[in-house]
Amino acid sequence: MNSKSVKFLTEPLSGSNPVIVQILGICSSLAVTVQLKPAIVMGLSVMVVTAFANLVMSLLRKGVPQRIRIIVQLVVIATLVILVDQILQAFVYDVSKQLSVYVGLIITNCIVMGRVEAFALGNRPWDSFLDGVGNGAGYALILVIIAFFRELLGSGALLGYRVIPESWYIANGGCYANCGIMLFPPMALIIVGCIIWFHRSKNPSLQEK
Amino acid sequence: MDLRKIVDNLKPTFSKGGKLSFLASTFDAFETFLFVPNTTTAHGAHIRDCNDMKRTMIVVVLALVPAFLFGCYNTGLQVNLTGWTAFFYGLVRILPMLATSYIVGLAIEFAFAQSRGHEVNEGFLVSGFIIPLIMPISTPLWMVALGTAFAVVFGKEVFGGTGMNVFNPAILARAFVFFAYTPQMSGETVWFSTWKMMGAQDAVTGATALEQLSSNGAMQWSALDAFLGFIPGSFGETSTLCILIGGAILLIAGIASWKTMLSVFVGGIAMAYFLGDVCGMFSYPAYYHLLVGGFAFGAVFMATDPVTSAQTSTGKYIVGFMTGALAIFIRLCNPAYPEGMMLSILFMNALAPLVDYFVVQANINRRLARAKK
Numbered sequence: 109m110n111s112k113s114v115k116f117l118t119e120p121l122s123g124s125n126p127v128i129v130q131i132l133g134i135c136s137s138l139a140v141t142v143q144l145k146p147a148i149v150m151g152l153s154v155m156v157v158t159a160f161a162n163l164v165m166s167l168l169r170k171g172v173p174q175r176i177r178i179i180v181q182l183v184v185i186a187t188l189v190i191l192v193d194q195i196l197q198a199f200v201y202d203v204s205k206q207l208s209v210y211v212g213l214i215i216t217n218c219i220v221m222g223r224v225e226a227f228a229l230g231n232r233p234w235d236s237f238l239d240g241v242g243n244g245a246g247y248a249l250i251l252v253i254i255a256f257f258r259e260l261l262g263s264g265a266l267l268g269y270r271v272i273p274e275s276w277y278i279a280n281g282g283c284y285a286n287c288g289i290m291l292f293p294p295m296a297l298i299i300v301g302c303i304i305w306f307h308r309s310k311n312p313s314l315q316e317k
Numbered sequence: 318m319d320l321r322k323i324v325d326n327l328k329p330t331f332s333k334g335g336k337l338s339f340l341a342s343t344f345d346a347f348e349t350f351l352f353v354p355n356t357t358t359a360h361g362a363h364i365r366d367c368n369d370m371k372r373t374m375i376v377v378v379l380a381l382v383p384a385f386l387f388g389c390y391n392t393g394l395q396v397n398l399t400g401w402t403a404f405f406y407g408l409v410r411i412l413p414m415l416a417t418s419y420i421v422g423l424a425i426e427f428a429f430a431q432s433r434g435h436e437v438n439e440g441f442l443v444s445g446f447i448i449p450l451i452m453p454i455s456t457p458l459w460m461v462a463l464g465t466a467f468a469v470v471f472g473k474e475v476f477g478g479t480g481m482n483v484f485n486p487a488i489l490a491r492a493f494v495f496f497a498y499t500p501q502m503s504g505e506t507v508w509f510s511t512w513k514m515m516g517a518q519d520a521v522t523g524a525t526a527l528e529q530l531s532s533n534g535a536m537q538w539s540a541l542d543a544f545l546g547f548i549p550g551s552f553g554e555t556s557t558l559c560i561l562i563g564g565a566i567l568l569i570a571g572i573a574s575w576k577t578m579l580s581v582f583v584g585g586i587a588m589a590y591f592l593g594d595v596c597g598m599f600s601y602p603a604y605y606h607l608l609v610g611g612f613a614f615g616a617v618f619m620a621t622d623p624v625t626s627a628q629t630s631t632g633k634y635i636v637g638f639m640t641g642a643l644a645i646f647i648r649l650c651n652p653a654y655p656e657g658m659m660l661s662i663l664f665m666n667a668l669a670p671l672v673d674y675f676v677v678q679a680n681i682n683r684r685l686a687r688a689k690k
Contacts, residue, residue, distance in 0.1 A: 278501065283457055285460075287498070288496065288497050288499050289493065289496045290497075292496070298471060305475075
């Protein structure tokens with residue numbers, strides 16, 4: 109893999125991250141991040157969909173007339189999302205239940221459509237595929253960070269395993285309590301804000317004047 | 318030795334080029350805290366008087382003192398102590414909370430001022446005093462600290478510090494703790510301390526006046542008790558009388574707006590009258606609602622916050638009235654929240670700029686119409 113291809117993969121992780129720089133896909137990143145496990149599954153699902161949607165649309169880019177391209181894109185994306193949804197239901201049913209409508213709503217995730225429109229229609233298939241993987245990974249990375257804090261502070265656990273000992277809780281004679289507001293979407297938005305705050309302060313070139 | 322001299326001797330060390338110049342804004346904060354700055358304006362014609370923001374804020378703190386002192390006494394009273402023992406019991410309970418809120422809040426304020434290189438603003442003098450007064454007395458200190466930190470960082474500093482905040486920081490701290498630790502912040506036992514010291518006993522009753530009103534339609538205390546404040550509740554909010562004394566100090570000093578204050582009470586009594594006497598939702602007198610819970614405290618000390626309240630005269634009437642009316646509306650129509658004052662103040666904080674905008678637009682349109690005639 110040459111350095112240009114590596115850049116397609118790494119650039120969306122930080123410098124042009126879809127969530128914290130392009131501010132896309134905020135809605136689902138607030139909805140599925142109460143726990144770490146669904147967040148990871150959701151991140152992987154979006155990664156698969158963006159990667160293959162980019163690949164397929166890049167292959168079709170010369171044959172699709174300009175005027176009907178959105179319809180074609182939607183058909184491709186919807187097919188991929190249904191595939192992902194069926195696979196999740198078959199292999200990780202409980203997580204699929206937890207994610208409920210949000211797997212289906214990947215169709216409307218701005219990141220998928222955005223990458224297809226902005227990248228896949230003008231680039232070769234392999235580059236588009238890498239770009240899709242990179243953007244999906246950038247989305248997944250932010251999801252995992254948000255879910256890490258929400259699950260740790262909101263339920264005192266990580267991936268379902270208890271991290272904060274039971275004996276620390278007020279009910280058991282300790283002095284700790286879970287931060288219930290972490291389970292609500294507004295707090296997820298504040299965490300996204302904090303990540304953006306931290307990220308911008310490390311990357312002054314991204315700061316708006 | 319003269320304090321002025323000590324400060325002057327220290328000044329070069331903290332000024333530009335001095336050894337500790339990175340702490341300049343911290344030094345400046347303490348200097349202006351001790352002495353009125355004699356800065357003169359270089360450009361334009363601005364009048365400065367001695368009543369700078371530090372003096373303004375300290376008057377608000379003074380206005381809070383009656384409610385604070387009574388809170389000390391009442392906290393002891395609720396665990397069946399009397400006289401001075403009751404007062405000292407309350408004082409011992411509140412001082413750690415007060416210290417926590419000031420230390421955490423001021424540390425964050427100083428750190429932000431330092432890193433941004435501007436003066437330390439003094440708005441927190443008031444917020445830090447109010448925060449313990451509106452928390453249940455049994456709140457663990459780390460929750461107070463967390464609520465304070467959240468309020469100062471997300472309520473104030475992210476918007477640019479004192480004077481830029483959209484929401485009242487003190488009520489935001491209360492709201493954060495309430496929603497983050499709901500099991501610890503609600504229920505029947507929360508208003509009483511479980512500390513057994515100085516011979517304190519468990520209080521006989523569990524529910525606050527407001528909870529009794531909403532569940533039984535009556536309360537065990539008389540309206541006079543509720544007015545004087547001998548009822549359980551958050552530390553500083555129980556005595557309507559002491560709060561009104563504080564309100565009088567604010568009005569005489571010209572700090573709070575009587576328009577906001579009055580219209581909150583009018584809005585509250587109007588909504589209580591409408592829901593009680595017209596709709597028949599409750600049968601006790603409507604004015605009970607102004608005496609119990611945090612209504613009076615919110616009306617006098619929080620709705621009148623000059624930063625987050627409306628700026629125009631008409632806007633003050635509208636926002637004040639809506640705050641009072643909404644508070645009673647939430648109390649009576651939303652079973653999940655027995656106290657609506659916190660939510661209604663936050664909500665009207667968010668709407669105040671919009672109200673101001675329409676008031677200003679209406680004025681412009683009126684004058685345009687007159688000019689065209």
